[in-house]
Amino acid sequence: xxxxxxxxxAWVDGGKATVKAIIFHxxxxxLRKDKASGKKIPPHYITEVKCEHNGKSVLTCYWxxxxxxxxxxxxxxKGAKSGDNLKISWVDNTGDKGSKEAKIG
Amino acid sequence: xxxQRRTFLTASMAAGTVAVAASAGLLVPSTxxxxxxAKAFExxxxxxxxxxxIGTTKAADSKDIVVEAPDIAExxxxxxxxxxxxxxxxxxxxxxxxxxxxxxxxxYKIAANTDGFVTTRIKMAKTSDVFAYVKxxxxxxxxxxxxxxxxxxxxG
Numbered sequence: 001x002x003x004x005x006x007x008x009x010a011w012v013d014g015g016k017a018t019v020k021a022i023i024f025h026x027x028x029x030x031l032r033k034d035k036a037s038g039k040k041i042p043p044h045y046i047t048e049v050k051c052e053h054n055g056k057s058v059l060t061c062y063w064x065x066x067x068x069x070x071x072x073x074x075x076x077x078k079g080a081k082s083g084d085n086l087k088i089s090w091v092d093n094t095g096d097k098g099s100k101e102a103k104i105g
Numbered sequence: 106x107x108x109q110r111r112t113f114l115t116a117s118m119a120a121g122t123v124a125v126a127a128s129a130g131l132l133v134p135s136t137x138x139x140x141x142x143a144k145a146f147e148x149x150x151x152x153x154x155x156x157x158x159i160g161t162t163k164a165a166d167s168k169d170i171v172v173e174a175p176d177i178a179e180x181x182x183x184x185x186x187x188x189x190x191x192x193x194x195x196x197x198x199x200x201x202x203x204x205x206x207x208x209x210x211x212x213y214k215i216a217a218n219t220d221g222f223v224t225t226r227i228k229m230a231k232t233s234d235v236f237a238y239v240k241x242x243x244x245x246x247x248x249x250x251x252x253x254x255x256x257x258x259x260x261g
Contacts, residue, residue, distance in 0.1 A: 016220070029206070029207070029228075031206055047141040047146075048141045056216075057216055058216045058219045059213060059214070059215060059216060059219055059223075060214035061211060061212075061214075061225075062141055062142060062146070062211065062214070063146075063210075064145075064146035064209050064210060064211065065146070065207050065228075066202060066205050066207050066209065066210035066211070066228050067210060067211055067226070067227055067228070068182060068183045068184070068225075068226035068227055068228055069182065069183075071225065071226060072185075072225065073223065073224065073225050074223070074224035074225075075213075075219060075220065075222060075223050075224070076219070076220040077216070077219040077220060078218045078219075078220070079218050
């Protein structure tokens with residue numbers, strides 16, 4: 001498995017948790033051409049991202065090729081406390097996937 | 106596209122990364138790939154994409170939705186967009202860029218205890234409005250923000 005990286009920051013402020021996450025992914029649209037060979041680079045992008053708080057879904061993202069390389073997402077939700085588990089998992093159009101868990105700080 | 110600049114961007118991103126690769130291979134996502142709306146994302150026309158993802162192209166303008174994006178984006182490959190919806194029971198937020206090859210950029214399904222607040226970075230081919238469609242309580246609302254792009258982000 002290629003090196004898959006994700007960064008998650010999550011903290012509680014005033015009863016709400018704020019989450020910021022970056023997934024490292026090329027997000028190829030399939031429209032770009034390789035400069036050297038002139039061939040099209042095949043599409044490779046994340047299609048679905050699930051964010052779960054203690055096993056309960058808080059946000060589902062459906063992404064297309066129009067999302068930037070190394071996609072970033074930030075959101076807020078209620079009912080979290082410090083030390084809770086947050087899991088973000090993703091899958092891309094080639095069937096590749098990854099996930100990461102973090103503690104809410 | 107300027108290769109040197111690309112390399113620099115990639116390198117600076119990598120440098121900022123903490124070593125988190127270790128855990129990535131061990132954890133397998135449990136229930137992903139449920140309902141990604143392929144037709145909506147592959148649609149090349151705005152109205153087709155809208156119909157596929159939200160069922161209609163009609164929505165009421167709302168002042169309770171704020172779309173925050175830069176007035177001028179120097180690099181169309183990375184345009185940070187924040188959508189804030191103050192409408193109660195916000196169920197989903199969808200982002201459209203009409204000038205892109207694939208107009209639907211992203212769609213978010215929002216759980217009951219999650220705020221109507223999402224930030225993402227999207228690509229923009231050229232200067233355009235960014236549309237945010239918000240579904241709340243079974244109704245559709247929309248808002249837009251004009252973004253001027255000085256360097257396109259789709260293709261090169």
